[in-house]
Amino acid sequence: MSSPDAAPSSRCVFCDIAEKRSPAWIVYEDPATVAFLDIFPFTRGHLLVIPRQHGARLTDLAPESRRALIQSVAQMGHRVERLAPDYNVALNAGAAAGQIVFHVHFHVIPRYGEANPFRATTRAPLEAEDAQRLLAELSPA
Ligand code: 5GP
Numbered sequence: 765m766s767s768p769d770a771a772p773s774s775r776c777v778f779c780d781i782a783e784k785r786s787p788a789w790i791v792y793e794d795p796a797t798v799a800f801l802d803i804f805p806f807t808r809g810h811l812l813v814i815p816r817q818h819g820a821r822l823t824d825l826a827p828e829s830r831r832a833l834i835q836s837v838a839q840m841g842h843r844v845e846r847l848a849p850d851y852n853v854a855l856n857a858g859a860a861a862g863q864i865v866f867h868v869h870f871h872v873i874p875r876y877g878e879a880n881p882f883r884a885t886t887r888a889p890l891e892a893e894d895a896q897r898l899l900a901e902l903s904p905a
């Protein structure tokens with residue numbers, strides 16, 4: 765159990781990214797949410813969209829945080845249309861559903877015509893060079 769005076773930012777790796785304690789390729793941020801490139805992308809441009817508020821599930825979030833999150837997911841969906849016209853939005857809730865990081869996050873995954881949208885053909889680490897290109901491609905219009 766964490767100590768009662770532990771800073772909220774110490775709660776998990778995504779809190780650390782949101783508070784700039786850990787590096788990430790950040791595509792978008794606002795007072796309530798952050799979107800960044802997944803380090804093991806299913807496809808090129810695979811993003812994660814998180815609330816700054818820590819919580820494992822949508823139901824753990826304050827309503828305003830949840831609203832802001834959905835708004836950012838919609839915006840990021842629009843952004844990735846620059847890479848591919850179609851995309852998936854996914855959320856894994858719980859270990860049995862495949863959740864590995866227990867800080868709510870939506871995956872926004874551009875689709876380039878893979879046969880099975882939920883099974884990656886290959887999943888290689890994000891390369892810094894491509895991450896730089898993606899930040900330019902996904903920057904505000
Ligand atoms: P989940 O399975 O919990 O829905 O997805 C967690 C996602 O977070 C995975 O796709 C994984 O590649 C990504 N991920 C885990 N740790 C980090 C990290 O430190 N930085 C970034 N950018 N992505 C991470």
Ligand code: ZN
Pocket residue numbers: 775776777778779780817818819866867
């Ligand atoms: Zn967290």
